Amino acid sequence: MAGPSVLSLIRNRAVVSWLILLVATASSFAVGVEHGTGSLVALVVLAIAAIKMRLVGLDFMELRDAPIPLRAAFEVYCIALWATLSGIYLWL
Amino acid sequence: MRKLPLRNARPLDYRSTVTDRPPTSTDVQHVPTCRRRVPGEQGVWVLLLGDLLVFALFFITFIVERSKAPDDFDIARRTLHTGIGLTNTFVLLTSSLMIVIAVGAVRTRMLLIAGHAVLAAMACGVVFVGLKCYEYGSMLSAGYGAGANEFYLYYYILTGIHLFHVCLGLAVLVALWTQTRRPELSPTRMAVFESGTCFWHLVDMLWIVLFPLLYLVS
Numbered sequence: 001m002a003g004p005s006v007l008s009l010i011r012n013r014a015v016v017s018w019l020i021l022l023v024a025t026a027s028s029f030a031v032g033v034e035h036g037t038g039s040l041v042a043l044v045v046l047a048i049a050a051i052k053m054r055l056v057g058l059d060f061m062e063l064r065d066a067p068i069p070l071r072a073a074f075e076v077y078c079i080a081l082w083a084t085l086s087g088i089y090l091w092l
Numbered sequence: 093m094r095k096l097p098l099r100n101a102r103p104l105d106y107r108s109t110v111t112d113r114p115p116t117s118t119d120v121q122h123v124p125t126c127r128r129r130v131p132g133e134q135g136v137w138v139l140l141l142g143d144l145l146v147f148a149l150f151f152i153t154f155i156v157e158r159s160k161a162p163d164d165f166d167i168a169r170r171t172l173h174t175g176i177g178l179t180n181t182f183v184l185l186t187s188s189l190m191i192v193i194a195v196g197a198v199r200t201r202m203l204l205i206a207g208h209a210v211l212a213a214m215a216c217g218v219v220f221v222g223l224k225c226y227e228y229g230s231m232l233s234a235g236y237g238a239g240a241n242e243f244y245l246y247y248y249i250l251t252g253i254h255l256f257h258v259c260l261g262l263a264v265l266v267a268l269w270t271q272t273r274r275p276e277l278s279p280t281r282m283a284v285f286e287s288g289t290c291f292w293h294l295v296d297m298l299w300i301v302l303f304p305l306l307y308l309v310s
Contacts, residue, residue, distance in 0.1 A: 006205060013194040018185060025181050025303075032308030033174055045304045054302045060188050060293045062286075063130040070130060070137065077141075081148055081301070085155050089309070092159035 017059040048083035132287030168243035177307040184296040187216030207272035261295045
């Protein structure tokens with residue numbers, strides 16, 4: 001039976017997540033810098049940041065397979081951070 | 093692939109028990125393939141989650157202060173080197189991927205590759221620090237010091253605390269690299285190794301929020 005190969009290290013979900021993170025970063029840069037100002041732009045940029053945080057947590061930190069309370073705490077953190085920052089941005 | 097325990101598996105001396113045949117696929121029931129576990133040491137998560145909460149307060153404070161003088165903050169934001177911020181985001185994301193590869197390599201006992209992956213992550217961290225120092229120098233020489241206005245004060249405090257985390261993370265990565273020089277990692281050392289990698293991912297995660305908050309939100 002063949003042992004683990006070097007290729008097996010890069011054929012996993014984390015590499016796909018890394019590619020998504022790069023594209024999301026470039027997208028938020030394009031939206032934030034190239035498309036000027038506005039509330040919607042800010043909310044989208046912050047939402048992309050929250051989604052990127054979640055991806056790093058789930059696929060890099062391996063929280064996807066963590067016990068439910070730990071994973072739930074992290075997911076709630078991501079959503080609450082986005083909601084709080086967006087709420088303050090809109091209403092203050 | 094990691095072997096998983098079998099639920100309702102027959103005892104090893106099954107040949108002397110009820111049936112005189114080896115167990116078949118209908119005799120055993122596999123547990124789900126994603127058995128849940130805490131990455132690294134449990135205690136480290138108190139530190140990591142605490143750090144996340146503290147930074148959440150920093151982010152909220154910044155956005156509240158920003159709402160008091162949005163025009164001043166936006167004018168100051170435009171003086172930042174957005175290209176450097178963007179590059180640093182790519183650099184930290186890539187370093188995180190290197191660390192994921194290192195963890196996989198350690199688990200499959202490819203320790204040489206694990207060592208190289210940790211070194212690559214460290215190189216990314218050094219690039220981040222170098223670019224950040226260049227950015228600080230460039231801004232200070234242009235007259236945008238911490239005392240210029242509220243935005244710059246928060247900019248230097250937030251990115252400075254994050255830069256401290258990056259330097260701390262680099263020290264952690266050095267410790268991880270020394271572990272990859274060992275012939276084998278015990279379960280305890282493996283848990284410590286995973287804890288260190290989680291701290292580095294936290295550093296990446298914090299920058300993921302800092303970059304849009306400081307450089308992009310207008």
